[in-house]
Amino acid sequence: MNLEQIAGIAHEPTGTPAGVVVLTHGAxxxxxxxxLRRLCDEWAARGWLAIRYNLPYRRRRPKGPPSGSGAADQAGVAEAIALAHTLTDGPVVAGGHSYGGRMTSMVVAEQTAEVDLLTLSSYPLHPPGKPDRVRTEHLPRINVPTVFTHGTADPFGTIAELRDAAALIPAPTEIVEITGARHDLGAKTADVAALTVDAALRLSRVGRRPRPD
Structure with missing residues (x-):
């Protein structure tokens, strides 16, 4: 398995994978x-090959935010999804945290890559303090089941705003609310990774496998 082209790291399950998950990072x-590590560990524990990878801007430099239109990063997402399809005959799940999730959702909306499910953590609905600058124009073009994992104290969007955004997607959606969590989804009591994967498997009904004790 050569993941160098996407700067990816694999979390491998025991036995034949149910499918492949590719996840990427925030800005x-x-x-x-x-x-990302926790999410990939959880997916692998459920029998999936999970890959966390760097977007093109992060491959170019170790620190700093993305720059430009995001077209290069979207191309990097499409590349990762295409690679995932070469690794399985089963379903492919894609997503990411914040900016990475947004880039992935835009790729899926434009149908430049095919996935069976989207999983978006801390989707950045708008810049903090600027609710008028919404980033939802592409959501009506997403036609696959989509899971949103979101903290109730996230300054990039309230749960109410997220519900309105999710309603724009014509496919099934589910919102996993993490009480008290901010944009990093840090939580003292909730198992964010387990809740996210539970919702994804419940919503998509693909590759369902019980969680090991």
Whole structure:
């Protein structure tokens, strides 16, 4: 398995994978983000091959935010999804945290890559304090089941705003609310990764496998 082209790291399950999950990071992060590690561990525990990867801007430089229109990063998402399809005959799930999730959702909306489910953590509905600058124009073109995992204290969008946004998607959606969590989805009691994967498997009904004790 050669993941160098997407700067990816695989979390491999025991036995034949049910499918492949590719997840990427937020604007200030990388594939090493703790949330991505936890999510990939959880997917692997459920029998999926999970890959966390760097977007093109992060492959070019170790620090700093993305720049430009995002077209190059969207191309990087499409590349990761295409690679995932070569690794399985089963379903492919894609998504990411914040900016990475937004880029993935835009790729799926434009149908430049095919997935069976989207999983978006802390989707950045708008910049903090600027609710008029919504980032939802592409959501009506998403035609696959979509899971949103979102903190109730996230300054990039309230749960009420997220419900309105999710309603724009013509496919099934589910919102996983993490009480008290901010944009990083840090939570002292909730198992964010388990709740997210539970919702994804429940919504999509693909590759369902019980969680090991």
């Amino acid at each position: 200030g992060g990388s594939r090493e983000a703790p949330l």
